[in-house]
Amino acid sequence: MEQRERIINAAIDEFESKGLKFTMDDVAKRLYMSKKTLYTVFKDKEEMLLAVADYCFAEIKRSEQEVLNNSDLDTVDKIRQIIVVMPERYQNIGLNNLYQLKDKYPGIYKRVENYLETDWDATIYLLEKGMEEGKIRKASIPVIKGMVESTIAHFMSSGVLVDNGLSYEEGLNEMIDIIMKGLVV
Numbered sequence: 001m002e003q004r005e006r007i008i009n010a011a012i013d014e015f016e017s018k019g020l021k022f023t024m025d026d027v028a029k030r031l032y033m034s035k036k037t038l039y040t041v042f043k044d045k046e047e048m049l050l051a052v053a054d055y056c057f058a059e060i061k062r063s064e065q066e067v068l069n070n071s072d073l074d075t076v077d078k079i080r081q082i083i084v085v086m087p088e089r090y091q092n093i094g095l096n097n098l099y100q101l102k103d104k105y106p107g108i109y110k111r112v113e114n115y116l117e118t119d120w121d122a123t124i125y126l127l128e129k130g131m132e133e134g135k136i137r138k139a140s141i142p143v144i145k146g147m148v149e150s151t152i153a154h155f156m157s158s159g160v161l162v163d164n165g166l167s168y169e170e171g172l173n174e175m176i177d178i179i180m181k182g183l184v185v
Contacts, residue, residue, distance in 0.1 A: 003041060004041055004051070005055075006031060007027060007031065007033075007038060007041055007042065007048065008048070008051055008052055008055045010027045010030040010031050011027050011048050011049070011051075011052050012052055012055075012056070013030060014026050014027055014030060015052065019100055020100045020101070020104055020105070023045070024038055024039070024042075024044075024045055024048070027048070046105055046107070046108065049101075049105060049108050050107070050108055050111065053108055053111050053112055053115070054111075057112075057115045060085055060086070060115075061119070063085045063086075064082050064085050064122050065122075067081045067082045067085060068082070068122055068126075074135070075126060075129050075130045075133055075135050075136075076130060076135050076136060076180070078126050079123070079126045079127060079130055079136070079180070080176050080180055082122060082123050082126060083123060083148055083172075083176050083179075084169075084172040084173060084175070084176050086168075086169060086172070101156075102156070102157055109156075112156070113153060113156075116149055116152050116153065117149055120145055123145075124141055124145075127141050127144060128141070136180075144179065147179065148175070148179070151175050152172070152175075155168060155171050155172075
């Protein structure tokens with residue numbers, strides 16, 4: 001593993017355990033590295049956090065490809081999984097940690113929002129396929145996309161899940177259950 005990736009993974013570990021309160025010194029200590037070496041790779045914490053966001057979303061895209069290529073899943077299962085895909089490595093980051101980004105690092109938060117709003121090609125493909133196969137009812141894809149994006153943005157920008165004792169993963173799974181099954185029993 002190259003040095004940049006090692007630093008990113010250490011920053012993720014620190015973010016998981018301390019939220020945004022972690023320091024560059026914490027990352028350096030975790031890696032048994034000098035801060036001087038750390039600063040040769042990242043000029044500051046914000047640059048490192050941007051790299052973490054890029055790295056995490058690249059991993060999410062890899063996980064999406066795994067879902068798409070999984071021949072054991074039918075179209076409905078693929079839709080369910082691709083919308084809430086979260087590599088296991090990032091399930092412990094904690095929503096309250098993501099929520100902190102909005103005020104302290106608005107540029108990073110904006111990048112995360114941008115990732116959520118773009119690159120829906122695989123999901124749109126699966127939704128269209130599910131509708132063609134008759135496995136899901138015909139619905140407006142822009143409405144579905146808007147519902148998912150808005151829900152995720154709300155989860156990230158408010159304390160609704162934290163205040164109600166729910167993890168980000170639990171919130172996503174509840175959202176997809178409601179989208180896929182509705183509310184009617």
